[in-house]
Amino acid sequence: MSQPAQVATRPNVRVVLFGLMIAMMLAMLDNMIVSTALPRIVFEFGGADHFTWVVTAYVLGTTVSTPIWGKLGDLYGRKTVFLTSVVVFLIGSALCGMSGSSMFGGTDTGMIELIAFRAVQGLGAGGLMVGVMAIIGDLVPPRERGRYQGMIAGIMAIAMVAGPLVGGFITDHLSWRWAFYVNLPLGGVALLVLATTMHLPKYRTEHKIDWLGAALLSVGITAIVLVTTWGGNQYDWTSPQILGLAALALVTLVAFGLVERRAPEPILPLSLFSNRNFALISIIGFLLGFAMFGAMNFLPLYQQTVQGASATNSGLLLLPLMFGMLVVSLVVGRAITKTGRYRAFPIIGGVVMTAGMGLLTQLDLGTSKTVSSLYMVVLGVGMGFLMQTSMLIAQNSVEQKDLGAASGAATFFRSIGGSFGVSLFGAIFANRLADSAAGPAFAGGGGGEGGAMNLEKLKELSGPVREVVLGGLSDAISHVFFWAVFFTVAVPVLAWFIKEVPLRTANEAPPADTTPEDQAEAALGRSPVA
Numbered sequence: 052m053s054q055p056a057q058v059a060t061r062p063n064v065r066v067v068l069f070g071l072m073i074a075m076m077l078a079m080l081d082n083m084i085v086s087t088a089l090p091r092i093v094f095e096f097g098g099a100d101h102f103t104w105v106v107t108a109y110v111l112g113t114t115v116s117t118p119i120w121g122k123l124g125d126l127y128g129r130k131t132v133f134l135t136s137v138v139v140f141l142i143g144s145a146l147c148g149m150s151g152s153s154m155f156g157g158t159d160t161g162m163i164e165l166i167a168f169r170a171v172q173g174l175g176a177g178g179l180m181v182g183v184m185a186i187i188g189d190l191v192p193p194r195e196r197g198r199y200q201g202m203i204a205g206i207m208a209i210a211m212v213a214g215p216l217v218g219g220f221i222t223d224h225l226s227w228r229w230a231f232y233v234n235l236p237l238g239g240v241a242l243l244v245l246a247t248t249m250h251l252p253k254y255r256t257e258h259k260i261d262w263l264g265a266a267l268l269s270v271g272i273t274a275i276v277l278v279t280t281w282g283g284n285q286y287d288w289t290s291p292q293i294l295g296l297a298a299l300a301l302v303t304l305v306a307f308g309l310v311e312r313r314a315p316e317p318i319l320p321l322s323l324f325s326n327r328n329f330a331l332i333s334i335i336g337f338l339l340g341f342a343m344f345g346a347m348n349f350l351p352l353y354q355q356t357v358q359g360a361s362a363t364n365s366g367l368l369l370l371p372l373m374f375g376m377l378v379v380s381l382v383v384g385r386a387i388t389k390t391g392r393y394r395a396f397p398i399i400g401g402v403v404m405t406a407g408m409g410l411l412t413q414l415d416l417g418t419s420k421t422v423s424s425l426y427m428v429v430l431g432v433g434m435g436f437l438m439q440t441s442m443l444i445a446q447n448s449v450e451q452k453d454l455g456a457a458s459g460a461a462t463f464f465r466s467i468g469g470s471f472g473v474s475l476f477g478a479i480f481a482n483r484l485a486d487s488a489a490g491p492a493f494a495g496g497g498g499g500e501g502g503a504m505n506l507e508k509l510k511e512l513s514g515p516v517r518e519v520v521l522g523g524l525s526d527a528i529s530h531v532f533f534w535a536v537f538f539t540v541a542v543p544v545l546a547w548f549i550k551e552v553p554l555r556t557a558n559e560a561p562p563a564d565t566t567p568e569d570q571a572e573a574a575l576g577r578s579p580v581a
Contacts, residue, residue: 067190070244071183072206074137077234077241078179079210081109081144081172084217084230091227092165095151104166111276112173113180114466115269120178121185121459122318126260129186129455130249134242136178141238143172148231172231184458186249188446209373261314267307268318274300275467279474288478320456328552329448329457331545332441333464335397339437340468341475342408342539348473349480349528350411350427357525358420371424375431376438383436393440394551400436401543407433408539411532416522437542441465447552472538476531483527 085105092105124132146168151161221229274296286292311317324330354368387393407430414423445461446454 066248067186067245070241070249071186073237073241073244074133074179075183075206076210077140077238078113078176079206080213080217081176081234084221084233085109085169092162095161095227105162105169107276107280108166108170109173109176110280110466110470111273112170112175113177114276114463114470115272116174116177117181117463117466118268118319118456118459119265121181121455121457121462122316123260124182124185124455125453126316129182129189130245133178133182133186134246136175136182137238137242137245138175140172140175140179141235141242143168143170143175144231144234144238147172148228181455181459181462184442184446184462185455188454188458209377261310261316261318264307264310264314264318267303267310271300271303271307272463272467274303276470279470282474282478318456319460320453323449323453323457323460326448328444328549331549332397332444332448333460335401335437335542335545336441336445336461336464337468338538338542338545339434339441340465341472342404342535343434344469344472349476349531353414353423353525353528357414357416357418357521357528358423368420368424369427372427372431372434375428376435377431379432379435380439383440387440387443391553392551393443394546394549396436396440397444397546397549398543400433400440401539401541401546402433403436404430404433404542405536405539407431408532408536412529412536414529414532415525416518418525433539444549472535476534479534480527480531483530484523 120132120136147165150165150168217233221227221233278293278296278300281296282288282293308321311319311321324333350369350372358368383396387396407426410426410429411423413426442458442461445457449457
């Protein structure tokens with residue numbers, strides 16, 4: 052059985068946090084940097100019909116591996132498992148940078164190699180994301196965890212803005228390969244800092260890894276991600292390919308549930324969902340990812356087309372959203388540490404995020420950058436109340452031995468929600484645009500490669516025609532936010548039923564002389580708060 056984690060001294064936490072923040076920055080920055088470099092990669096390798104797989108392979112590897120990394124950390128100790136994930140990520144980064152080189156056969160196979168190596172990189176990234184959250188859970192008791200997770204939320208916000216800027220600079224002034232090589236020195240620093248300063252408890256288990264459960268979960272998640280990626284894009288929603296993948300996902304996930312009920316150490320313990328708070332926060336995480344990642348993809352599109360911003364400037368125009376998210380995350384984290392109370396924050400966050408989505412439905416051809424920035428501040432404030440509070444509640448709802456599995460599940464549901472959101476909102480956008488006066492200008496574009504080429508032609512349109520096209524675009528984008536409201540409004544409703552379980556003040560096991568009932572209560576943090 053695993054031994055309880057000991058709380059690290061405050062100086063050690065600060066040093067370790069530095070390494071963890073670098074690792075989190077790597078995982079968050081990478082996809083955004085690479086997205087900026089993709090046009091240059093396609094120009095060099097060709098294979099424009101496969102370029103979306105450069106992103107999909109990474110997302111797939113991350114989503115599939117997240118629950119598995121979390122459970123491995125529970126079983127064998129988080130330090131070794133986390134450092135392994137960093138190494139896998141760096142190996143994948145190096146291989147991505149060497150794609151299409153003479154070492155692997157030249158540019159003829161460059162795109163295929165890059166896709167394969169991006170999957171390797173994504174496998175490592177899954178461990179980075181869940182590992183950071185779980186390690187903070189090992190180092191810091193729940194009562195003090197809010198302030199540190201608020202800092203991690205700030206890193207996420209910074210990465211979302213810095214990614215396009217760094218990617219644009221690298222693409223313009225260096226080779227696109229440095230979009231991957233830049234990870235190596237940063238990752239090396241993170242490895243050195245964490246290997247020498249991070250001291251976590253070592254876990255020993257008599258159980259074997261649940262390989263069958265891991266395989267079924269991986270197949271099921273892969274099928275779900277492919278359905279959300281291909282549905283309405285490469286294939287019609289009613290096509291044999293999509294229906295077959297949906298059936299595969301259903302069958303494998305049902306089989307996964309049956310296997311997990313009998314496994315000695317399940318990859319994703321189903322017993323976690325018997326806890327009301329954990330079940331509720333998992334659904335909230337799914338909806339948060341659904342609305343946030345799905346709808347937010349359309350803000351840069353609005354800025355670059357309707358408001359005429361460049362790709363780099365559209366990243367800067369997201370600063371108000373990130374500022375609201377960063378400030379509120381830090382304030383909420385400190386408030387939770389000071390008071391020990393958290394139930395009100397997801398309720399407030401859900402209400403404010405819904406208000407922000409509602410304001411974004413007002414975007415039109417005449418909306419100024421100042422007004423749209425104010426709308427984004429409101430959305431960012433709502434997200435700031437929710438981002439790390441949801442992870443804190445998930446971790447406080449389980450015993451210390453299941454911390455990695457809980458962190459992995461929380462991250463997993465948010466990622467899956469994002470995949471569904473991108474797919475559904477993309478379909479809503481495409482249908483609304485096709486029915487508008489702008490539809491003929493984007494016929495066949497669908498937001499993919501053709502769509503990108505048609506957007507470039509906007510500048511060539513005459514004034515009146517351009518006004519009509521941009522009006523249709525702004526209407527389709529605001530329509531996406533209109534539908535997002537239906538999902539965000541469920542967040543405060545669900546959060547209302549969260550029970551205020553006192554945050555534990557130490558990561559320690561219950562005394563040996565307590566009854567099983569007392570131990571269960573203490574494990575869930577129901578002992579009095581000091």
